[in-house]
Amino acid sequence: MIQVDKLTKYFGATCAVDQISFEVKKGEIVGLLGPNGAGKTTTLRILTCYMQPSSGNVKLKDYNIYDHPLKIKNQIGYLPESAPLYPEMLVYDYLRFVAGVRGLKGEKQFLRIKELALLCGLNEIMHKSIHELSKGYKQRVGLAHAMMSNPEILVLDEPTSGLDPNQISEIREIIKAIGKEKTILLSTHILSEADATCNRVIIINRGKIVADGATEDIKKDTSDEYIVNVSLQFTDFNSVKKSLDAIPEVNEVVLTNSKSDGIEISLKCVNKKDVRPEIYEIIKKNDWPLLEFYKKTKTLEKTFQELTKEF
Amino acid sequence: MKNTKHIFKKEFKGYFVSPIAYIVISIFLILTGWFFFSTFFLYNQAELRNFFSLLPLIFSFIIPAITMRLFSEEFNTGSYELTFTLPFSSVDIILGKFLACASFVVIMLLPTVSYGIFISFLGELDWGAVIGSYIGAILLGASFSAIGLFASSLTHNQIIAFIIGMAICFSLTLIDKMLFFLPESALNLFQFLGADFHFQNISRGIIDSRDVFYFISICFVMLYSTHLVIEEGR
Numbered sequence: 001m002i003q004v005d006k007l008t009k010y011f012g013a014t015c016a017v018d019q020i021s022f023e024v025k026k027g028e029i030v031g032l033l034g035p036n037g038a039g040k041t042t043t044l045r046i047l048t049c050y051m052q053p054s055s056g057n058v059k060l061k062d063y064n065i066y067d068h069p070l071k072i073k074n075q076i077g078y079l080p081e082s083a084p085l086y087p088e089m090l091v092y093d094y095l096r097f098v099a100g101v102r103g104l105k106g107e108k109q110f111l112r113i114k115e116l117a118l119l120c121g122l123n124e125i126m127h128k129s130i131h132e133l134s135k136g137y138k139q140r141v142g143l144a145h146a147m148m149s150n151p152e153i154l155v156l157d158e159p160t161s162g163l164d165p166n167q168i169s170e171i172r173e174i175i176k177a178i179g180k181e182k183t184i185l186l187s188t189h190i191l192s193e194a195d196a197t198c199n200r201v202i203i204i205n206r207g208k209i210v211a212d213g214a215t216e217d218i219k220k221d222t223s224d225e226y227i228v229n230v231s232l233q234f235t236d237f238n239s240v241k242k243s244l245d246a247i248p249e250v251n252e253v254v255l256t257n258s259k260s261d262g263i264e265i266s267l268k269c270v271n272k273k274d275v276r277p278e279i280y281e282i283i284k285k286n287d288w289p290l291l292e293f294y295k296k297t298k299t300l301e302k303t304f305q306e307l308t309k310e311f
Numbered sequence: 312m313k314n315t316k317h318i319f320k321k322e323f324k325g326y327f328v329s330p331i332a333y334i335v336i337s338i339f340l341i342l343t344g345w346f347f348f349s350t351f352f353l354y355n356q357a358e359l360r361n362f363f364s365l366l367p368l369i370f371s372f373i374i375p376a377i378t379m380r381l382f383s384e385e386f387n388t389g390s391y392e393l394t395f396t397l398p399f400s401s402v403d404i405i406l407g408k409f410l411a412c413a414s415f416v417v418i419m420l421l422p423t424v425s426y427g428i429f430i431s432f433l434g435e436l437d438w439g440a441v442i443g444s445y446i447g448a449i450l451l452g453a454s455f456s457a458i459g460l461f462a463s464s465l466t467h468n469q470i471i472a473f474i475i476g477m478a479i480c481f482s483l484t485l486i487d488k489m490l491f492f493l494p495e496s497a498l499n500l501f502q503f504l505g506a507d508f509h510f511q512n513i514s515r516g517i518i519d520s521r522d523v524f525y526f527i528s529i530c531f532v533m534l535y536s537t538h539l540v541i542e543e544g545r
Contacts, residue, residue, distance in 0.1 A: 045392070048396045050396050051545050052545045069400070070398050070399075070400060073399075076396070078396045080392040080393060082389070084388050084389030084390045084391075084392060084393060085390060085393065086325075086388075086390050088325060088328065089321075089325075097317065097320075097321055100317050100320075101314060101317045101397050101398065102398075145393070
């Protein structure tokens with residue numbers, strides 16, 4: 001669907017995007033992750049024909065950004081970062097403007113606006129001027145703008161920034177629902193968002209792709225180390241440490257939190273073997289009141305930090 | 312090109328939903344009305360020539376005030392990204408904005424037709440010259456709109472856009488008043504460059520293709536420069 005080939009963009013002497021290549025297939029929800037200034041927004045801006053790359057190419061179906069920018073713009077619904085809408089227009093006028101540009105007329109236009117107003121929760125603000133809107137509402141109008149023509153490809157630059165938690169989960173639901181039929185490319189630096197909505201993640205750092213794969217694969221732990229957290233009631237740390245140190249795979253026992261009624265400890269384990277049964281045996285034998293017991297799975301956050309760490 | 316009308320409609324409506332249109336039109340009418348009628352009865356002649364001779368100067372600062380926001384504001388609020396990622400080409404955007412501004416100038420000139428009607432009751436008014444002058448005024452307004460649009464495409468700051476636009480318009484208006492400073496060989500060239508010179512020619516009621524060509528080429532050069540600036544910025 002979208003083919004990005006050795007895309008490079010310089011701003012003066014700074015290289016914002018450095019030889020990025022990836023492909024997005026139909027029906028994928030792809031999250032573009034990266035720290036601030038990694039080149040996410042620039043990549044999306046080139047994709048949507050707002051900017052021209054210094055070199056490289058982007059193809060959308062059979063069209064490329066140099067020869068058919070209008071055809072590409074017609075098929076993409078784009079929500080720019082922080083939804084910069086025309087401040088002096090009324091929401092309704094704005095949506096009508098977008099609908100007109102997208103070729104919707106008369107009854108069709110009216111119905112589509114009504115449908116989107118319901119989907120994005122815009123009914124109460126239809127007759128407000130855009131500069132009066134809060135950031136969250138602006139974002140919703142921006143989403144309605146992007147979805148107006150029911151485009152095959154949606155490009156969303158930080159779609160949930162500025163929204164409250166309820167709205168965030170609503171928007172995520174919307175994205176997931178649309179993602180069943182459409183191709184979505186979204187950028188974010190909120191990792192839980194990528195985790196919750198995307199089925200594929202591309203991590204960019206300093207203009208280069210550092211990871212690309214299914215969200216599950218990227219999170220998968222490749223190292224031999226893992227951590228088991230245990231929380232015990234009315235127990236003395238020293239005795240616990242002594243007993244658990246006896247397991248050869250447990251490298252280190254650390255007290256993470258000590259409360260009046262109990263302790264929380266974390267066990268650093270090496271070797272791929274799962275030692276949880278052994279740990280549980282010891283707990284059972286000593287009859288320590290067990291409150292919590294879990295293996296810490298590697299989060300996307302952890303992977304992200306590892307991949308984008310500044311040296 | 313077919314999407315030009317959407318930009319045109321949006322920009323043209325934009326003038327009238329905000330106070331800009333009403334403020335600018337009021338100031339324009341007060342200024343021209345005051346300067347024209349304060350001397351009109353002294354001359355004791357039923358003609359609009361003095362009104363039209365004021366126009367290049369007044370347009371020089373009124374039109375940049377109308378055009379200054381066209382690109383600068385969009386660059387500043389970031390809405391330009393939205394405009395440009397909708398299926399518009401830069402030609403659509405530039406032409407739409409230009410036509411909106413030029414049409415606004417026509418709307419601004421409409422109330423002054425009443426001056427002509429009023430004067431025609433006082434004496435014999437040469438309608439030929441008046442119609443010629445209006446055509447000239449529209450051409451002049453369109454050229455200055457193109458200049459203002461170009462100035463607006465250069466910067467994020469509306470005030471700077473206004474000052475650049477005004478500087479270019481004033482130069483073109485005043486250049487043929489400065490001819491006595493110039494060597495004789497350059498006279499013709501600089502006279503030909505002056506907007507006022509061509510406008511006064513048309514105002515006499517004689518529509519010469521050279522004068523029309525001058526205004527059309529100013530529009531073309533300025534709009535094309537805007538196009539280059541916009542493309543360069545990508």
